[in-house]
Amino acid sequence: MTVESLKVESLSLVDELILMLLDEKGGYFHQVPGWQLNCAVVGGVLAELSFRSRLDSDLTSLFVVDQSETGDPVLDPVLKEIADEPVQHTARYWVERLAPRAESIVDLTLDRLVERGILQHHEGDFWTPAPPVMHRQQYGMFEEDATDQFIKARIGNVIFADEVPEPRDVVIVCLVNTCDVFRLIFELDEAAEERIRFICQLDLIGRSIAAAVSENLVGPIRRHTALAKKIPTVSLTRLLRNPHVRDGNLNALFGSLAEEYGPVFQIRPPFSERMIFLAGLETNEWMQKRGRMYLRTRDYFGDFEKVYGAAGVLPALDGADHFRLRKFLSPAYSRTRLAGQLDELYSRGRAYMSTLAVGDSYRATSMSRAMVNAQLSPLFIGVDT
Template sequence: MTFAEQLIILALDPKTGKFHALPRKSLEIGLAGAFLLELTFRNVIDSDANSIIILKEQYPQRPLLNSALQVVREGDKEIPFRKAIGRLALQGKLLVSKTLEHLVDEEVLDRKDKIFFIRRDSPIYPQADDRLRQDVVKQIRDLVLDPEAIPAPEEAALLALVLACRLQRKIFTEEERDEFESRFQQLAGMDLVGIAIVDAVRAARDKELLDLAAD
């Protein structure tokens, strides 16, 4: 699954089918970061903590990723990281709805009005039902709770997205958070792009998205 899909799955409350209550704008900005991470790992853009460089002007293999790429680039070849996040986050609600729509089309989620549940008979992801979410949660828990575990780059990036949206509150108990918070942040910080996303979310709490996109 893509970073965006994993983030959406984690952000949905499996009991209610609605999104968990999250800090202001964090899901939209976190999802913007998820798209940037996906484009980075697919070698469509190059990223560091300060800026992104466009390597490919089109990415037709994935229409939603290609749309995100066009929003980011706006004719530029190199964009400050926070500006790229801001540009995408301005389309955050659309990114959320399009990612949900894709998961419904892929028969991963069932929709009932504005409520979304993981399907129990997905032909695309036969492990769906709640095991799909549990597998992602288990992956995160195993990395953080095992002091010997070393995350792969993609895993560190996922941890950073979780940290940006403060979703660790839905994955770890209060006692676990107290004990392992420093390790969680250390592992999430192993991915420079991921930690830049965390910083962008924190900055956005004090800024309007238009201001972030103009930085």
């Protein structure tokens, strides 16, 4: 990737908002509650449409002034939905109505940033700046018309160096401030916080959209009913008759139960507490995107750490901490590292195989376990096995 390749297309306000909210070290967004993040992302879309002269607003409503498509797959569906509405509504109404679209908007934006070589995607849905971008950011190699004109550095100059902000920067400051993320990005003193409040008052569209987002965080206009559907129970007879119980394929077992009972179901074993299961394709997709915020390994190791006076034991690391650990250890498991150890690997393999008898058959699982134990036992307990 070259500097020239980054200049072909400028970043949209939504792109820059996503980059601003992304925790580069943790590989995912700063801990912003889901509804808060959704409202901020939708606010960014509305602001971008306004900057492209498709939307305008007054004190009472937000309305379309140009229905022509922008060519941006993130913006055009939102523009069409607003244009098709026969009645005008406030920005606050549209922020809440469009909030369920935010997840797909974030996915499209992240994919686009990866395609353009600005972000790098890692297994487990983590994102970090691509190496060339990271190096330019680290050494301050900024250019005025580069598409990745690093938003955090630019906003930092607006806040701390009193640079005059562009209208787009004002909107980003408003939205990020609404998410209460600045304290996680910069070290703020009283003067910086006052500067942020001042910037948030500079632009009418930014102020109105940020106000709409803030109002929705306090109390949504369109009240949603709570889910009251009873969790279905899998009978023990039905469970034991499932063919996958006999063949031991647990993935297929719970997958088939999810198809029959839905993504959430419960099993009530005799003389034991009920067990609630989340299974199926929809659940796995949700886990991939949102599970890190609700199902955390460290919650289950809390008592263990208290008993042993430990903090941050390796099995309890998850989310951003696990991503950083995996990134730190990756060179030790790289192809280059393995290639340098092939002679020793062949030697140990041949030594173990010399103990095998010709013509005998062995189970791959038990054989592999024995070979692994032969390597680990001297390291862990000082005994050859």
